Amino acid sequence: MSTKHSKAAAEFLENKKQAAWHDETLWMVREKRDQLSKKVPEWEELRNMACATKLYSNSHLDELLVEFERNARANGAHVYWAKDADEYCNIVYNILNQHGVKHFIKSKSMLAEECELNPFLQNKGIEVVESDLGERILQLMHLKPSHIVLPAIHIKREQVGELFEKEMGTEKGNYDPTYLTHAARKNLRQRFIHAQAAMTGTNFAVASTGEVVVCTNEGNADMGTSQPKLQIAAFGIEKIVPDRESLGVFIRMLARSATGQPVTTYTSHYRKPREGGELHIIIVDNGRSNILANPKHIKALNCIRCGACMNTCPVYRRSGGYSYTYFIPGPIGINLGMLKAPLHYHDNVSACSLCYSCSLVCPVKVDLAEQIYLWRQDLDKLGKANCMKKVMSGGMKFMMNRPQVFNMALSWAPQVNKMPRFLIYNGLNGWGKGREMPNFADESFNEMWKKGKVK
């Protein structure tokens, strides 16, 4: 019995070279994060304050969202509320439709991924162009992101070269990342200029000013929102921070945690619509408020989507984003998937050795591993427990509660050492696929103690 994740992971690992590259490259990002965080002596205190601020803001969401709305309206923005993905998609569509928009440019938004905005709009005849380079590559390949910050980390330069040759007319066989990036710059520049509306996600929404803050390295959010006069921004309710002082705490941690940079190249604060333009802001729930009622998992709402838990996760690095069944992979994705729909996304709960590295790397102290442990306890109730693990656990319980049975097993165990290999090393034994079984001792410690051999 194995999960969808474990099967997909095994396939991922079959391409040894690519799998090793994936692991080493993401580990390098983790190392850059370590170097940067260690240059900040107050790092651990920053984590404490970031966590405390999120616990405050997520327990005062009603007040802070209303404060944000009031300030944003006073700034001249239109504010909308969307209960779910469907309502969010419809609000975006209606705004675009009322303005007769056919060409629409977007910067990266995990909320749009979550709500499947692009297919929704495309079905209604609106052309959507992703402007983040990684997202654009994936859009042209008809693929989904495999990492929330480094969406195309699983794509090789040769694939990008062949794609751009077809889509942008680049030189055949030129796979140089600088050449390819600059080709995309040129190509997308025209898309920015001809777009009739631009949309961004939101890293932080500041209640006290009614502004939305967007962080990018490429400048794609700003290229988009400084060309067409119609701007849309959307955010999940947990993106709210009370004020700019609090914002400072998160901005100091986001890029250091995400990519090992001291800050992203652009940290843009959108407060008012452009002169003669319009700014539309959509506040989205889509299941988040239900998490508030779940004290064991409430800290999942602290997440600022930096991706550090993915980069550090030894399982993610060796299994790739597509091995997970939820659109967000890695430790935070395991948890968010279970909070979204446990019966759909339980396959990811196996993807954790409980090493706890994610919990310590997290800048906002989401107790990621602790929460995965708790989900495992719930799987049996959901009827999704692994049968083999259940039988093994039940068997162990029976034996371990009966020392005489345990001692009997201990005395028989050495016989296993002498069994023919094919009985031990076969398809049923996951351990034996790449590892030798441990040899049982001729005499257990219990036995030796009773015989007075321990001196």
Place this chain on the structure above:
Amino acid sequence: MKVGLFIPCYINAVYPHVGIASYKLLKSLGVDVDYPLDQTCCGQPMANAGFEKEAVELARRFDRQFEDYDYIVGPSASCVVFVRDNHGRLLKEDRHRCASESKIYDICEFVHDVVRPTSLKARFPHKVSLQNSCHGVRLMKLSSASELNIPYFSKLRNLLSLVEGVEVVEPERQDECCGFGGMFAVEEDAVSIQMGHDKAMHHIATGAEYIVGADSSCLMHLSGIIARDKLPVQTLHIVEILAAGL
């Protein structure tokens, strides 16, 4: 000071010599140590697999078994920290408060923090690479976790500094998981094996003859990899070095 020696199930069955070394080490340090008979398991394997309730009766048994001791000391950071962090919660319905959680120590932690010897008789003229186990590092704080911005420390290194002749190194990715993770090792066998292989190679790259740690579970996993791939390194529990020559 009465110490009850806690020998986890798999050490009992596979590595009894680690239990013996633990007993000898504590004795040699003048500790009054005894072994409560008929120990089995702390319940961690079931709990980590998602069957915590199967561990409740074991936690109760465990608490009773060690009720007469001032300290419980065992040679396995992972099992010890499971008792410390979880038995109290598992037994919260019981009338008696779980006593184990506040008096249980990993043997390295106990020797380092409580006994605090200034010298040992051990001699071990070899190069060893530290296997910093996840639960030892991140839950028990036997050493500083690489993720945190805190000053470097390693209780294992401090203890080994009392051993004559030993050279201590740490692998690249000093505390990355070895891929054991209990039933994770079989449920996610492909990833687990890859993690184990990578970990073993990082240890080998240091040029060490031995991989040394405070958790026999990681060492058991790495031994399985080493034996299958015939890799040029061996594993040893740290108490086997601290008790060398006793």
Place this chain on the structure above:
Amino acid sequence: MSSREDILQNIRRATYMKYEKPDLKPLEDVALSYPDRLEQFFLVMKQVGGEAVLLAKREDVNDFISRNYPEAMRVASNLEFVTCATCNPDRVEDPSELDGTDLAVIAGKIGVAENGAVWIEQDVKQRAIYFIAEKLIILLDRNHIVNNMHEAYKLIDTGKYGFGTFISGPSKTADIEQALVMGAHGSRSVVVALI
């Protein structure tokens, strides 16, 4: 009931425990600071792929441009002392006209020593100029460099245009195999000229 009321009611119903707002003062008091902020700013600008230079007075920027950007044909700025400017972004109706700008000269308000970010409070009609120019020079008062973001956030605002951005070095991406490339969509080079 409206979605707004629905969401707010759901939030109120689900909120069991209220946490206090933390006091950030103790953190701000111990936050990263530098004995020589200017020196650190020079250092960090290099790390983020940009460069900092010292100019005696703001008018010197014209000389600096003619020496260092001889190939720049279209120079955009709305600063009156940038006499070599060929285009004023205040007088541009459609921001797409700014495409093809070789160099833009803009004013920064606050520099941050810990990360090389410079706060730009929009003071030009077309903010596109901050992003669309191939190369960017940001003029900054050398006495306006603070230690860290906590200090910066106490000083900045978004002004009459309601927009501001921290810019830290040139636009960059590593989306193709994590190879770092300067000049993704925004400026390919950023020089902070400290006056």
